[in-house]
Amino acid sequence: MLSIKNLKATINGKEILKGINLEIKEGEVHAIMGPNGSGKSTLAAVLAGRNFMEITEGSVTYMGKNLLELSPEERAHMGIFLGFQYPIEIPGVSMVNFMKTAVNEQRKYKGLEPLSSGDFLKTMRDKMTFVDIDSKLTGRSVNEGFSGGEKKRNEIFQMAMLEPKLAILDETDSGLDIDALRIVANGVNKLKRPDNASIVITHYQRLLDYIVPDVVHVLYNGRIVKTAGKELAMELEEKGYDWIKNES
């Protein structure tokens, strides 16, 4: 589904990604762990189509297409979803209007008629229960005045609405208490299907108690330095990142 080959990227001339290789197949959950500054968020941003970095080498193929040539919205239409580490507040844009536009743009891409208001609101109500999001929040502007936990739940709610093929969750666990973490993780687990995949980026092993990965990668200094099964997360938790730093 996704194939990253020797991906290198710089920000302001500084090389952040130094040759990433990653293969993701349908049905898989990959965890990417690593210390701060290792390039985790940059990798997520490259996949979602942010342009603050320059790609200097390598390729990213998604569903047989050159992902790097596509605009952020085209990637979204093809099923890529980024759960933001810091979701943006957008005063004046209502959650309902935002989601309705997003869902209907996707439907347009798939050649489907736009959802009627009634159908849309019904879908929205159904998905809200998914992440236990307060209905008051959807009556407000996008993320405006939301607490940290509410913003993260809102990300998962949007994910539920858009039903992505490849979800990239960028430190979705940061800033969450254990209850919120469980709700968010449950949301992600319930959305899992044999034909979709997710990349869970996290600093801590904690989230992986709830979202069980098939593969764990350790990203350090712009490279994937270790790849193994879920037991790697446990080992990291035990030994800390210094273990990796010393090894590499």
Place this chain on the structure above:
Amino acid sequence: MNSPETSPMIEKLEQEFRVLLKQGDHLPEWFNEIRQNAFDVFKMTGFPAKKDENYKYTYLEPHITPSYQIPAHPVTIKIDEKEIFKCDVPELNTNLVLLINGFFYGKERLKKLSSGVIWGSLNEAILKYPDLVEAQYGKHLSQMNDPMAELNLAMSQDGFFIYLPDNTEMDAPIQIINIALNEDEQFISTHNLIIVGQNSHVKLVLCDHSLSPQRFIMNSASEVVAGKNARIEFSKLQNSHNHSVQVSSVSVSQDEGSNVISNYITLHGGIIRNNLLVNLNGKGAVNDASGLYIADKMQHIDNFVQIQHQSPECHSTQLYKGILDDISMGVFSGKILVAKDAQKTQAFQTNKNILLTSDAKVRTKPQLEIYADDVKCSHGATVGQIDEEALFYLRSRGIDNKEARLMLLHAFAHEVMKKISIDPLRDRYDELVNKRLRGELSRCNNCAVNCG
């Protein structure tokens, strides 16, 4: 450059002024005196010059040429009020007033309701209720010390008049449609006088439009007098074609505990200057002024706001927002004056702008002049571009770049529009702004003129 004495336009205006004055010799003496005095003041200063600090970025003189004709009489053609543009607010139940080239249009020139409310033509009110008009006319506008306001007092013959006695209110908003309809280029003057008694309440919607493609200058003025605890909502929509020059001067005087909300939505027009002067004369008066200006091409929109806290415990807010595209220019000057005795004043001012191109310009000038010591005041101005982070967030959910930009601009504009309390009007404005941002407002429904 011509000095005021030799300017051909001023010479022409003087000739026309003599004619108008003669034509008005049946009007009360006090009225004609106001006109004469105002013309004398205007003649001394002339049109705002480039060196005039208050008009620093809006240099009107080159745009005012003798090619403009001054309409001396109301139009005589028959206009079907039902067919004409009604600001297109179908659900809005209003009392409709039509001004054409500054003159009240309609058979019943002045209505007196059983509640004692009088409304209709200012010209008629001067004849029928001279005492009511004389007590206020010109007294508020002249405090603006503005040559265009003086010229308005000199040249205006008619406009909209309303008087609400104490403890009254209108059943529905009054919608005043001010239309330029001309076969030649015209210089139009019109004057509205709004007097609202103690505890009385009125909502006014003013729409400026053009129905013919000729160039015109509209020099309009409104005097708004709010009695003790009166409540007034004043919403103005400016949507005339881009070959127009419009100067609108609004002078508001507020007594104790009164509440005045004013709102300007400027969508189209060539050169627009909006003067707003608010005098908070009574304790605890509240004023909320806001404006939204959307400009593209070579449009120029200047909002000049002065809020004067003359009494203690008054509260004022200003919120002005602009979206500027192409090579257009936006100007905002906001002055807050707090007099020595105006303790416990709260005065806030915000001006935010989005520039869509590197050639669009904004000049913003906040000013605070405070003579009292126990006050809470703030001002802030921003000039920026579309928030790239927010744009990416929307795009990452599949909303295309153009649509995402429009959503953000509309959200930016909505903060001003949500101050309008008349729901159908706000919805209609929302729609108009949306169309304007999409560039689809070059022709309004029912409107024969291409504004673009």
